[in-house]
Amino acid sequence: MLPTTLDEAVSALSTVPAAVPVAGGTDLMCEVNSGQLRPAALVGLGRISEIRGWSYQDGHAVLGAGLTHARMGRPDFAALIPALAAAARAAGPPQIRNAGTLGGNIVSASPTGDALPVLAALEATLSIAGPEGARRELPVSHLLAGMEMLQPSEVVGYVKVPLLHAPQTFLKATSRTGPSRALASVAVVLDPMRRNVRCAVGAVAPMPLRPLEAESWIASLIDWDGRRALAPEALSAFGEYVAMACIPDPPPEEGEEGAAGAVPQLPPAALHLRRTVATLARRGLGRALA
Ligand SMILES: Cc1cc2nc3c(=O)[nH]c(=O)nc-3n(C[C@H](O)[C@H](O)[C@H](O)COP(=O)(O)OP(=O)(O)OC[C@H]3O[C@@H](n4cnc5c(N)ncnc54)[C@H](O)[C@@H]3O)c2cc1C
Structure with a gap:
C-alpha cells in the first residue's frame, strides 16, 4: 500500500491491522531479512510529500517524520537546528543517510539512534496521526521511556522542535573510524x-539520559549577558558531573549486620565509557560556548 497522505496511511493501517508502516526501511528490512519480523503487509510512507519537509509555527520548526538524514545534514537545515544536522551527518554510511528517516529513527528507538539525544535535549514533541483524523501530541522522551506507546494504526507525522537561535552541538564516539554506531554520544543545547543548558547522553542506556543537576549547575556559572565563556576547569568539571550522573559508581555492598562494606569498582569497560562521556560533554559544551 502506498498512501499519499497521513490520513490515507492511518486508514490503510486500520483496514489491515497486521500491516506495518515502512519509511526508509533501513531498520525494518534488517528485521525482515533476519527473520525477526514477518509483516502481513507493508504501508509505505515514502510517497507522503507533506512529511518530507518542514514548516514554522510559534517559534518552533515542525519537521516532517519523512525527512531523511541526508536532507537534515544539508546547510540550510544546519542553520536551523545545528545539533540535529550534526547527528544526521553522523548517522551511518551515505546509503543509510539517503534512505533512513527522522520518524524511523524515533520509532525504532534504538539506544544508538543518533537523533534521539538531540531531540531529548531539545525537549521535542511528536505529532501523531490517528484514526478519523485524530491528532495527538506526545513528548519524544515519553515514547523513548516507554511511558506511552504508539497504537498500531497511528503514524508519526511531525516532530516539533523549538528554534533556539543559539549554539548547539552533537558529538559521537565510535569504536572505529568511518561511519559506525555510537559507543556514546552527547548533545548540548544552549x-x-x-538561561539554561540542556544536555542529553545517548547510547549508554536504553534511552537518552538527561543529567539535570549538572545542567542547572553549569547554567548558574554562565554569564548569560556577557561573554558566556567558562574556564577550562569548569568545562572539565561539567564533563565529570555529566559522566558520573549517567554512569554512576555501583552502590556499596552491604557489610556484616548492615554496615557499609567495600565499595565495588566499575568494570574497566564502564570506566572507559565514563571517560568518553566526560570528554564528549566537556568538548560539546566548550564548542557551544566558543
Ligand atoms: C548499516 C546500518 C547502519 C546504521 N547506522 C546508524 C547510525 O550510525 N546512527 C543511527 O542513528 N542509525 C543508524 N542506523 C539505523 C537506521 O538507519 C536509522 O534508525 C533510520 O533513521 C531508520 O529510519 P527508516 O526510515 O529507515 O525506518 P524504517 O526502517 O522504515 O522503520 C523503522 C521502524 O519505524 C517505524 N516507522 C517508520 N516511520 C514511521 C512513522 N512515521 N510513524 C510510525 N512508525 C514509523 C517502522 O514501522 C519500523 O518499526 C543504521 C542502520 C543500518 C542498516
Whole structure:
C-alpha cells in the first residue's frame, strides 16, 4: 500500500491491522531479512510529500517524520537546528543517510539512534496521526521511556522542535573510524532565553539520559549577558558531573549486620565509557560556548 497522505496511511493501517508502516526501511528490512519480523503487509510512507519537509509555527520548526538524514545534514537545515544536522551527518554510511528517516529513527528507538539525544535535549514533541483524523501530541522522551506507546494504526507525522537561535552541538564516539554506531554520544543545547543548558547522553542506556543537576549547575556559572565563556576547569568539571550522573559508581555492598562494606569498582569497560562521556560533554559544551 502506498498512501499519499497521513490520513490515507492511518486508514490503510486500520483496514489491515497486521500491516506495518515502512519509511526508509533501513531498520525494518534488517528485521525482515533476519527473520525477526514477518509483516502481513507493508504501508509505505515514502510517497507522503507533506512529511518530507518542514514548516514554522510559534517559534518552533515542525519537521516532517519523512525527512531523511541526508536532507537534515544539508546547510540550510544546519542553520536551523545545528545539533540535529550534526547527528544526521553522523548517522551511518551515505546509503543509510539517503534512505533512513527522522520518524524511523524515533520509532525504532534504538539506544544508538543518533537523533534521539538531540531531540531529548531539545525537549521535542511528536505529532501523531490517528484514526478519523485524530491528532495527538506526545513528548519524544515519553515514547523513548516507554511511558506511552504508539497504537498500531497511528503514524508519526511531525516532530516539533523549538528554534533556539543559539549554539548547539552533537558529538559521537565510535569504536572505529568511518561511519559506525555510537559507543556514546552527547548533545548540548544552549537556551539563552530561559538561561539554561540542556544536555542529553545517548547510547549508554536504553534511552537518552538527561543529567539535570549538572545542567542547572553549569547554567548558574554562565554569564548569560556577557561573554558566556567558562574556564577550562569548569568545562572539565561539567564533563565529570555529566559522566558520573549517567554512569554512576555501583552502590556499596552491604557489610556484616548492615554496615557499609567495600565499595565495588566499575568494570574497566564502564570506566572507559565514563571517560568518553566526560570528554564528549566537556568538548560539546566548550564548542557551544566558543
Ligand atoms: C548499516 C546500518 C547502519 C546504521 N547506522 C546508524 C547510525 O550510525 N546512527 C543511527 O542513528 N542509525 C543508524 N542506523 C539505523 C537506521 O538507519 C536509522 O534508525 C533510520 O533513521 C531508520 O529510519 P527508516 O526510515 O529507515 O525506518 P524504517 O526502517 O522504515 O522503520 C523503522 C521502524 O519505524 C517505524 N516507522 C517508520 N516511520 C514511521 C512513522 N512515521 N510513524 C510510525 N512508525 C514509523 C517502522 O514501522 C519500523 O518499526 C543504521 C542502520 C543500518 C542498516
